[in-house]
Amino acid sequence: MSAPGSPRLVDSFTAPREILKEFEELAEEEDVDPFAETASKRQIAQRQSDYHNRRFSRVAVDSADAFQGEGAEGEGGYKEAMRLQMLEKEEQRVKRAIEEKEKKAREEDQEKMDLDKTPPAAELEAAEKELAAAASTKRKRRWDVDTTEKTDTGEWGKEALDAAAPKKRRSRWDATPADVADTPKRSRWDMTPAAAGGDAPMIPILMNAPGIMMEDKHNRYLSDDELDAVLPSQGYAIVTPPPGYAPLIAPRKLMATPLPDVGGFQIQESSDAAAMAAAAGLAPELPTEIPGVGNLAFFKAEDAQYFAKILKEEDETELSVEEMKERKIMRLLLKIKNGTPPVRKTALRQITDKARDFGAGPLFDKILPLLMERTLEDQERHLLVKVIDRVLYKLDDLVRPYVHKILVVIEPLLIDEDYYARVEGREIISNLSKAAGLAHMISTMRPDIDHADEYVRNTTARAFSVVASALGIPSLLPFLKAVCKSKKSWQARHTGIRIVQQIAIMMGCAVLPHLRNLVECIAHGLSDEQQKVRTMTALGLAALAEAAAPYGIESFDNVLKPLWMGIRLHRGKGLAAFLKAIGFIIPLMDPEYASYYTKEVTVILIREFQTSDEEMKKIVLKVVKQCAATEGVTPQYIKQDILPDFFKAFWVRRMALDRRNYRQVVETTVELAQKAGASEIIGRIVNELKDEAEPYRKMVMETITKVVASLGASDVDEKLEVRLVDGIIYSFQEQTTEDQVMLDGFGTVVNALGIRVKPYLTQIVSTILWRLNNKSAKVRQQAADLTSRLAVVIKQCGEDQLLSKLGLVLFEQLGEEYPDTLGSIIAAEGAIANVVGMTQMNPPVKDLLPRMTPILRNRHEKVQEASINLIGRIADRGAEFVPAREWMRICFELLDLLKAHKKGIRRAAVNSFGYIAKSLGPQDVLSVLLTNLRVQERQSRVCSTVAIAIVAETCGPFTCIPAILNEYRTAELNVRTGCLKALSFVFEYVGPQSAYYVDSVVTMLEDALTDRDLVHRQTASTIVKHLALGVAGLGCEDSMMHLMNLVWPNCFETSPHVIGAVMDAIEAMRVTLGPGVLLSYVLQGLFHPARKVREVYWRVYNALYLGAQDALVPFYADLSELSEGQNVYDRHPLQVFI
């Protein structure tokens, strides 16, 4: 087979060399974990932004329970929390000051270096002295070992440090505690180990910042010994650090700090060497079976540190009650977090039931640290959150001391990108606030309101809005008022206003009753001295107005003036927020006010049209859209004052490049067109259809499409019409990208113009014909698609020759090899056949159909769907033009289509059987279908049964039922089930007609209902159901009663599908036989000694009762003889006679 000149034939093929090499490399690196990448994607912390991960740097405090009396005052509490918060703020301030100072020093230093390349004499001297000292001691010393002589932290020392070792400069990240989590080796807790140990209420939740896991064998520092071994001893000198060098953090030393000292949520036990080793990754095998827990679905290295205590066997008798409890909780949590679903379920139930025994403390001490684990995955988080939810419900007010800790862990969920996480978070916080009470929630969250970290304030605001929705806005209002007016810090006011904003966003129109109060609450913020507060106020007002729309303008009266004044005073972000608020308030106004205020704001809007800020552009467009949509703004005003500037600023090529701008501009223009009229807008942009930039043409086309679709083309005058059609043809021809926009536009505009396109049709059709023969498959496909859209209009214009010409060309194209294109061509042919009718169709149907038969074998979905639709149409309308043989051939092809994945195709195929049967007579089609019941594939059989039922429906049941009954006698199970199923569909479709056939099928149903096979009885019950519903009130009670007696014993079946079908049949019997008869069946077992019987009977009774409550009254038995003592069971009103 090789070409004549080729050197030799390769007799075996193997993978390309680079692939083989890749595998070799992979094999070499033994530690490579192929799942590492996907695992990191599953981890929440890995995919979240830095902002989200700031949660790891939060500190939780114990919240004292104010309702518990004096005893609890000792630790924690509001006062303590406020004190801590002050401390933290001070700490941040100092840090910032230090940083500032250092930066200044560095800059100065830089200048000095620039000016004078020689280091100052003093520095040189110091360095020499150090070198001498090092030589005398003879001891190898590493530069970062903390020694006493290096405590000089004076200004001079620092300069020396910077000059001598500029690389070792502290990075900005070490300074801000907010970002501690990002540094791999240092966390704030490392720096002040002593403080953390002594300060009881300040309990860090995070023990998981990577810095903690310093025993990691890959990342730990090299020791002196190791360095000695690695580096040659001669020819190298160890340079001592410069005299002024004082490492701010000495990692090596701190590494020795025993971790458990930190206290709090820490679980790790230093004594447990095995677990430590496991946590450090030294012991690679992770257990899958834990004593007392059993098999787990998975176990991660990180889990070992939390569950260390239960990983090994212990003598339970030596443990105290508390320790036992702790281990029990850990086992349950491990089961819930890592177990298989059934294990998880029972564990969850246990932990819920025993929650009050365990107590809030031990439970949350275990749960919360798990939630702050960095490698937490979605599933684990979901489960743990679920645990908290269940436990909260049980613990009720016992959670009070843990409110803040829970909040710290749950609040981040409120800003999660996953919707369900947000919902979960909301749910928990709302339950928490119901359990702990408003006063406690406020006192717990109050300190966070003016927290130094924006992240904390943001999440706190969201949490507060959840509290408001859980406990009602009115109860929170006094507090909100106070916070929004806080004089102490602008952060508090900012957060207060943000709470109102979040309330509006979350509760929507539910804010209406409190709208005035909420607006009053934040109104003064518009004139706040802090820019950020003013911006937030405007955003809050926007959110309130959006939530309240279209009501509540009277509540905004107070803020209108400051808002409209504000837009003249502000620039940039502030202005954007103000404009946004105005944009949402204007639609609430009465028409005349809206018009006045719109005019006021338009000046600014037009000025901001020129802005280069993307955000501002978007807001301006939005506001223009909102203003244009209000009733009070007149078309005249829009045409004169807005349109000229609007088009100048936004209808430029540049806007088409950014996706979001593009959409905004199109939306706004369409909105303006609603007021200004279609021709005004189209006239302004129609020339751009011939622009040289394609994205821009697309933007124009999309706008025209939308405008024409909503307003029609009736006000497009003759001149504009010429330009429009010309432009559309041009842009359609010039398009290079394959998308729907041009096609849709063409279709919409031509359909809107209707008969007015007649003069252009010749040109359009010749374009299509030309493009149908294009080299590119996509172009041909588009031309075909366009044909299907235009067919109706061409017919309207009476251009039948054009249609027949198109039909012929498309017919010739049926040999198309690209399936997508072929599908479009068939669809176009179908559209033409649709409008001209089967008799006038050119090519004639008798030629077209045989051509379609082989195409039916095409496996492409689009082709299948288009051809089945065309064939179904022909079978429906013009079956007589095609010989019966051809139809039978098609029947066999259609059987294959029953296997299609797409439901639409299967349905079309099944319907086609009906049409074909109608024209040919049912016998042949039916025999094809009944034979098909023998095939293996279930889907094919099911579809055949449906097709049989449709044939029965179209040709009358009498043509099919005998054949089905005959087929039922086959000894094959599949066939019998198929027959039953077909009958069930038949009776479903024919409804009341089934009354004529009841007696003929009763014997077969007797057989089926007494069969041993479950499925038989199930399907037979379904038949009985359809039969019973069909013949209700038609006098078939005798046969139905018989069937009822056969169905009834099946009510004890347990398989879900069977019992479902049986219950349905019984329910249907209620309709036919009447509730009284059913009640007599049910009464026998309602008080049966066996519970299993009672349960089933009550189930039937309940269904009966709900279906016919009133009708049952006369059928209830007279149970007066059961009366005893005070209880008289006579129904006296029924015993009255006249």
Add this chain to the structure above:
Amino acid sequence: MSSELRYTANTQLEHLHARYTGTGHADMSKYDWLTHQHRDTLSSIVGHPTLTSYLAIADGEATGRIKFEMTERMLQPCGPPPAKDED
């Protein structure tokens, strides 16, 4: 529990049914069931004007009075609930 699991496919329906007044369950007492029957009977009389007039004629009362009495009787149609057994 176990019976609920047996009807997994239909448990939702069962829960739905249990939410309506008048439906019963396997542990329902004679008193409860009959009370519901009485209430249904009474409300049926109130709801069907023909039944109300029939009773009114028989008792020689106004239909309004009959309606009122029937409604009143719904409170404890079979007398107070019997004392609970120890179990």
